[in-house]
Structures are given as C-alpha cells and as structure tokens.
Amino acid sequence: MPRIYKKKLGTREYRNYSEATVNEALSQVVDGKLSIRGASEQYNIPYGTIYNRYKGTHMRKPGAQTVFSESEEKAILKSAAKCSDWGYPLTLLDLRFFAKAFLDKKGRVVTKFENNLPGVESAYSLLRRHKDEYSQRVSSNIKKARAKVSHDSINKYFDNLTPVIKDLPPSNIFNYDETNMSDDPGKKQGIYRRGVKYPEKIMNFSKSATTVMMCGSADGVLLPPYVIYKSVHLYDTWKEGGPKGTPCCQKTCCSSGSRFNRTNSGWIDSITFRDWFRTSFLPHAKAFLPHAKV
Incomplete structure (x- = not known):
C-alpha cells in the first residue's frame, strides 16, 4: 500500500474546503454578488486562493505534481475498467504496464519511473485519487459458457417461472x-467501476x-x-x-x-x-x- 502521510501534531490545516465550495465562491465573485474579500469571509477560504483562481494564476494543485493530468488519469482508468466490462479485468500490475504503454506511445520519459514503469505506490495513489469511481475488487471466475447468458434470457426464464409457481405454497x-x-485457481483483484455488484473474470478452469x-x-x-x-x-x-x-x-x-x-x-x-x-x-x-x- 502507498504511504499515507500524517501531519505532525500542531500543524495548521492547509486546506479545509472542497473544490465545489471554491467554485461556488468564484461564481459569486464573477456574477458581481460578492467581492473577493466578501467571498473569502463568507466561505472561509483564504483571500489569496480566491484571488489567484479569479486571476487564473497558481492553478496547480498543492504538493508534488502528478505525472499524468487528471484527464489522462481518468482515460487510463476508464480504459482499464472497460476490460472488466468485457470480463477480463486488469490487475494492479496490468494497470502499471498500461500506464507505461501510454507514456511510451506519447514519447514521454519519466525519470522517477524505472524503465518508464510506474511503481506500486503510484498505482495505489492513482486509484485513491479516483476512489469514488474506481476500486479494486476480488473477482469470481466464471466460464465462457456462463458468461454468454444474457439478461434477456434470465428475464425470460423468470417470466415463464412466475405463472408456474403462482399457486404453490x-x-x-x-x-x-x-x-x-x-x-480453485484462486481469485485476484482487478480494476472495476465503483458500484459493480458482481465482479467477474472470464476464464476456463477445472477443479x-x-x-x-x-x-x-x-x-x-x-x-x-x-x-x-x-x-x-x-x-x-x-x-x-x-x-x-x-x-x-x-x-x-x-x-x-x-x-x-x-x-x-x-x-x-x-x-x-x-x-x-x-x-x-x-x-x-x-x-x-x-x-x-x-
């Protein structure tokens, strides 16, 4: 797991407001309903933060900057989750090689990555930044024949079953x-969309x-x-x-x-x-x- 840094006792809060709150404060300033000072006092956001956002300066996130932009991270995770939609979820190692292939294709060399391959902590941090949409889940192994069963065939089965058992105690x-x-061949964690009820992996196996x-x-x-x-x-x-x-x-x-x-x-x-x-x-x-x- 990645290191989760804990603040030292007595350290002041660097940020205690959400991005939505900042955007709401900015909209009040842009619409002329509040001054920058007034928005700062009403929403309890530092004056300099609202001023810089309003002027379009100092837009980078605090702390170390990520290798991928937010849109690139979402694109990588969306592509990885698509594999799980097809029944072939990616492991954390697969996700790292997926990101490496993306960097190699773009011709970008990241010196802190060995051979352009993101580390385990980088992969965990990526998932943690988008934990509301993606997560690791343990998948159940099912065979291809079972995976071919569609929702329509299941619904049809219950439609036919309902009148048959209607009067049975x-x-x-x-x-x-x-x-x-x-x-059992075992289960591995894969990258799935948040909220997937039955994470599955299609594979032929015998037990x-x-x-x-x-x-x-x-x-x-x-x-x-x-x-x-x-x-x-x-x-x-x-x-x-x-x-x-x-x-x-x-x-x-x-x-x-x-x-x-x-x-x-x-x-x-x-x-x-x-x-x-x-x-x-x-x-x-x-x-x-x-x-x-x-």
Whole structure:
C-alpha cells in the first residue's frame, strides 16, 4: 500500500474546503454578488486562493505534481475498467504496464519511473485519487459458457417461472445446488467501476475436490448436506459428524443427518445424484407432502 502521510501534531490545516465550495465562491465573485474579500469571509477560504483562481494564476494543485493530468488519469482508468466490462479485468500490475504503454506511445520519459514503469505506490495513489469511481475488487471466475447468458434470457426464464409457481405454497418449492470447495485457481483483484455488484473474470478452469449438495424449500426448511469426496473408497472416519438437526430438518426423514458418498473426480455424477435424490430428497418430500406423487 502507498504511504499515507500524517501531519505532525500542531500543524495548521492547509486546506479545509472542497473544490465545489471554491467554485461556488468564484461564481459569486464573477456574477458581481460578492467581492473577493466578501467571498473569502463568507466561505472561509483564504483571500489569496480566491484571488489567484479569479486571476487564473497558481492553478496547480498543492504538493508534488502528478505525472499524468487528471484527464489522462481518468482515460487510463476508464480504459482499464472497460476490460472488466468485457470480463477480463486488469490487475494492479496490468494497470502499471498500461500506464507505461501510454507514456511510451506519447514519447514521454519519466525519470522517477524505472524503465518508464510506474511503481506500486503510484498505482495505489492513482486509484485513491479516483476512489469514488474506481476500486479494486476480488473477482469470481466464471466460464465462457456462463458468461454468454444474457439478461434477456434470465428475464425470460423468470417470466415463464412466475405463472408456474403462482399457486404453490412455499413448502412445495425446492431449490438445490452443489458446489466444490477446494482446488480453485484462486481469485485476484482487478480494476472495476465503483458500484459493480458482481465482479467477474472470464476464464476456463477445472477443479476437483470435495463437493457438497445443498437443498432447501422456499419456507426455509433445509435438508442435511450431501458430501461427495474425491476417492476410490469411502472410509468410515470420513462419515463422522456433519450438520444434523437445526437449522436442517429435524423430522425422522432427515434424522440420520448428513449423508456421504465418493466419486473418482470429487464431482457429482448421475449415480451420486440419483442416490441423493432417493435417499435424501424423496424421504423428506414424502414426509412433508404425504399426499403428493413423488
């Protein structure tokens, strides 16, 4: 992280007003509603600041000047964020090389950058100056096939689903899903626009480890989890413990608690899914829906 300089105890405030306040004070002076002195007293801004702004002198920001202008910084970050819109977010290192390519193309040599490559602190400072618009987020890896699913197809799915479940009680509506919990390629931070709800990175990957099947009804009743190990054999010590009772179903249909199985890959297949359906879901469904045909 970049160094954040702290003022020494007793140091006077150099600036305690916003840019919007300065612009408002200037507009009052330009419109003739206030004198420079009057604007200084009313908005609590130093006389010299308003005077220099009014005359168009000393317009640079206080402190060390940035390598890129504000418009150039916004252009660099906007281009980096565009990559995340496409599903291929840039890392902080990518952003640094992106800035280097910009300097090289312009023919500008920055002596404080080694080989014209901005340092890590420079990249962090760049993001901090524009933190209201851009930030680093940890992305979720999704495959290309999933990325192709459009908003229209999702909306169409729910439009078709709504009339189907309209008169069904919540206890009759179940949702299930399985997830693999290890051997993941990992997540990295990328540059995204501020406010992106689901930061994602498109990449093909494979994982093989322990899988857990979860199922629950719309009224909040959960089935005990169904655990699938990656192994040729299923050992008794692997079947010890596991969630049982609250918050899972406490009826006799689920009294045995979590169930366990194994596959060569650690992923669920047709055989293990059939076993879950017959030994976990059907007994629960019959207990809650005794008159239903299941």
